[in-house]
Amino acid sequence: MPYKYTIHQHTYTFSDLRTLMARATPFRSGDALAGLAAETYMERVAAQMALADLPVKTFLNEVVIPYENDEITRLIIDSHNGVAFAPIAHFTVGELRDWLLSDEADTHTLSTLSTALTPEMVAAVCKLMRNQDLISVSRKCEVVTRFRNTLGLKGRFSVRLQPNHPTDDPKGVAASIVDGLLYGSGDAVIGINPATDNPAAVNRLLQMLDSLRVKYDIPVQSCVLCHITTTLELIKANAPVDLVFQSIGGTEKTNSSFGVSLSLLAEAYEAGLSLGRGTVGNNLMYFETGQGSSLSANAHEGVDQQTCEARAYAVAAKFNPLLVNSVVGFIGPEYLYDGKQIIRAALEDHFCAKLLGLPMGVDVCYTNHAEADQDDMDNLLTLLGVAGCNFVMGVPGADDIMLNYQSTSFHDALYVRKVLGLRPAPEFEQWLVSQQIMDENGRQLPPGETHKMLMNTVL
Structure with missing residues (x-):
């Protein structure tokens, strides 16, 4: 009508x-x-x-x-x-x-x-x-989820440690992980975007992540963000898969362009649950979204990109995710032209997801051909901290050398926690204190024995 x-x-x-x-x-x-x-x-x-x-x-x-x-x-x-x-x-x-x-x-x-x-x-x-x-x-809004730690509590602010490497070199990835851990990042997830979806290469990264976690008894979850069919193959091979990842969109045609459907997501969800790897909860799905993905796939069905994005949250909600992340500025200026549009879209995505009961994080980011800069991202990062965003990205130097875009650094996460009085996930915070990486007031401590041991692991 x-x-x-x-x-x-x-x-x-x-x-x-x-x-x-x-x-x-x-x-x-x-x-x-x-x-x-x-x-x-x-x-x-x-x-x-x-x-x-x-x-x-x-x-x-x-x-x-x-x-x-x-x-x-x-x-x-x-x-x-x-x-x-x-x-x-x-x-x-x-x-x-x-x-x-x-x-x-x-x-x-x-x-x-x-x-x-x-x-x-x-x-x-x-x-x-x-x-x-x-x-x-x-x-x-407060949306709390659990796997090996507890995310989303009021007064808490978590970080996905994103240690990407252009050739998936395990030592290069491990060096970035250690760097992030020593700055208090990683409680949301240690999540790697692999340069290849090859199952053997993904499995090598999973084994390295799990070995590091077990060796130092770190209460975190890991994820290699490969396609869900690769994850299913690795689960069947008994690889140490914590979280099941997939990018999703708000129309059936968009998801088809990603090679997924609701039935495939359900199969992977049940496979992940069957591993029983969570210790404090069983939220194990990790979804990424972003305004413009449906239009990019010519699958928007005449629906505006913000409404398409909100519809993707219905898909996420069906599978009780641990994490949902809007990679808001990654898709480029064809969809979000400048810092003003990126900031608005991020606040919209966070608002809509939280009202729909999702544990929402945001990749505060932009591509190098967008009319945006790091000052725009500082503004957005601060606004999201005030808004109660569950997590952001922690990228070495805020510059992802594999995906070639600009995000937020380990230092940026420390800034938000400091100025807004926010803290890491409680179990992870206790580990940081026990390892003398951080004191009980959230202050970074000078390098000590844990720093040396972690660095020696990489070297």
């Missing part, structure tokens, strides 16, 4: 819900590239006003991608919790925004809503919010 809104005697008409959502989205280069963005500022305002007046329950009756054509739409509709939705069923999108910002919507209340809201509902309310609104609501 068409939606209309009149401003200064000019009536703007939006042919369907998908079009209304796209026109209401704050401007970004990807939606313009797809021909979905509002043509003028006034058209965007009209779409936002029409969206604000829309009953939230509309999203249960009108879908942006047909139910019969898309397994993610079917997942969203079939898993919706009508009982949990009942208390907010009378809201318009604008009223939902106001309620989320109110004191009534506290941490406990928001935790009960994850199955009541659909991705399209949270994407819609997101489009009506300023950046500070996104931060305010996100900060109230």
Whole structure:
């Protein structure tokens, strides 16, 4: 059905819900590239006003991608919790925004809503919010997950130690791991993007990671971010797989372009559970997402990139992940042109994921051909720390020499913890203190015996 809104005697008409959502989205280069963005500022305002007046329950009756054509739409509709939705069923999108910002919507209340809201509902309310609104609501959310340590507790801020190497050289990877550990990074995961998806090469990295973890009794989890079919092969070969990784998107066609489906994800999830490698919990899936991936694959189905991204979170939620990560600036300026668009998209992704009950982290990053720099990333990193982001990346020197993009360093994570009074995951923090890497107040200690032992492991 068409939606209309009149401003200064000019009536703007939006042919369907998908079009209304796209026109209401704050401007970004990807939606313009797809021909979905509002043509003028006034058209965007009209779409936002029409969206604000829309009953939230509309999203249960009108879908942006047909139910019969898309397994993610079917997942969203079939898993919706009508009982949990009942208390907010009378809201318009604008009223939902106001309620989320109110004191009534506290941490406990928001935790009960994850199955009541659909991705399209949270994407819609997101489009009506300023950046500070996104931060305010996100900060109230708490999503806690566990494998070998406990992630997502309020007052905690974790780091994925990302020790990539252009040739997957185990010694080079190990050197970066030791560097990160000595700066208090790695509690989210020690996660390597392999230069090759070759099972033998991946297995060598897994064996090295597990040997280092066992030798020093480090309460962390590891992951080599290969394709999920490679992980399945390695699980069957009894390799030491902790986390099962996969990039995902918000349409069935996007996931098909990644070589995955809901059934394949379910198979890998069950295979990971069968290993029983977690010690304090069994959240073992690790998903990465990012605005623009569906458009890049020509699989967006006419849906704006922020709504596509939110739909990916329904896929993630089905498999009780330990970590979800928006690699927000990695896809390039065709989709998020500059620092302003990257910052906005990161805050949107974090907000939507947290409302949907996901343990969200963000790769605070940009490519070298984007109109962004490290000052933009400093701003975003600080905003995400305030917003209660679960984790960020720790890359040596903030410069990933394998993937060739700019991210955040071990020092950046220390900065956020220091200025905001945040701490690592509790089990990892205890290990850092016991190894005299950090004192009980979170201060880095001078090099000691543990530093020498870890360095000798690499040498």
